[in-house]
Amino acid sequence: xxxxxxxxxxxxxxxxxxxxxxxxxxxxxxxxxxxxxxxxxxxxxxxxxxxxxxxxxxxxxxxxxxxxxxxxxxxxxxxxxxxxxxxxxxxxxxxxxxxxxxxxxxxxxxxxxxxxxxxxxxxxxxxxxxxxxxxxxxxxxxxxxxxxxxxxxxxxxxxxxxxxxxxxxxxxxxxxxxxxxxxxxxxxxxxxxxxxxxxxxxxxxxxxxxxxxxxxxxxxxxxxxxxxxxxxxxxxxxxxxxxxxxxxxxxxxxxxxxxxxxxxxxxxxxxxxxxxxxxxxxxxxxxxxxxxxxxxxxxxxxxxxxxxxxxx
Numbered sequence: 001x002x003x004x005x006x007x008x009x010x011x012x013x014x015x016x017x018x019x020x021x022x023x024x025x026x027x028x029x030x031x032x033x034x035x036x037x038x039x040x041x042x043x044x045x046x047x048x049x050x051x052x053x054x055x056x057x058x059x060x061x062x063x064x065x066x067x068x069x070x071x072x073x074x075x076x077x078x079x080x081x082x083x084x085x086x087x088x089x090x091x092x093x094x095x096x097x098x099x100x101x102x103x104x105x106x107x108x109x110x111x112x113x114x115x116x117x118x119x120x121x122x123x124x125x126x127x128x129x130x131x132x133x134x135x136x137x138x139x140x141x142x143x144x145x146x147x148x149x150x151x152x153x154x155x156x157x158x159x160x161x162x163x164x165x166x167x168x169x170x171x172x173x174x175x176x177x178x179x180x181x182x183x184x185x186x187x188x189x190x191x192x193x194x195x196x197x198x199x200x201x202x203x204x205x206x207x208x209x210x211x212x213x214x215x216x217x218x219x220x221x222x223x224x225x226x227x228x229x230x231x232x233x234x235x236x237x238x239x240x241x242x243x244x245x246x247x248x249x250x251x252x253x254x255x256x257x258x259x260x261x262x263x264x265x266x267x268x269x270x271x272x273x274x275x276x277x278x279x280x281x282x283x284x285x286x287x288x289x290x291x292x293x294x295x296x297x298x299x300x301x302x303x304x305x306x307x308x309x310x311x312x
Contacts, residue, residue: 040130045182047138051090056114058091062146063153082147082158082169089141096192096215097283100128101304103266106171109213109283117213121156123171134189138182145169151286151296152213194281199250202257208286208296217281218300220311222249226273233262233269245299246273261299268305277311
């Protein structure tokens, strides 16, 4: 079964992103590989302080404005939209999450000094090879699209689902991404520290909007249904998105507004959930629901099984 699953994953990766053997070497922390020329991205991009904008300000001038105007999808109560960035802006950000164990798909999460996070969507597997956690990058934003997919802020290229009439930032081709970003120095994972999730603000809308897509830790909780056998994401439990959502117990009670979302392709998918208390670290995304009707649901995307810490 394990071999079959691996072959399925490999074939999917070939179809969607192509094989990237250069991303599979041992020199992940130093993208220059000892050279003065970085082999990924656009080395001609020059940092310009007059163009730098924080993630917080970027959202304030784009998605926060649209939030006041957007019409919700009447069937699902979901916001979907994409905004072309016409300003010659740059963001200087550090990678906080990637696809190293297969649980984050075709995207990386980033944060900057403003303390807010963003998802960058790229049609490529093996992103962890050149975008490891802790890697600082400079991104030219002009002509990319920012917007909302559900309730998560995404950066990518324009995509329209004609069948459903939805527009949102989709995964950009690798060539497009390579033209828009520059690697800055070597990865510094020691500079990436998760923020502790504030349980008192579970339903706080302003907290949700400022903390979605951030690397955070949920402390001293339990997994509902954990019995030493129930796995994070077995094939038998998957939904149409090839994922499984497991409810978190907070203060001994199952909390429907907080789940761990895992892919059946994740390296840890078949591992049993811990039965005791745990600290869970990951990228905190938000399931797309209309707060005026159903409220928000937090979804934790574990980056690897090391994000699961059993409390002794």
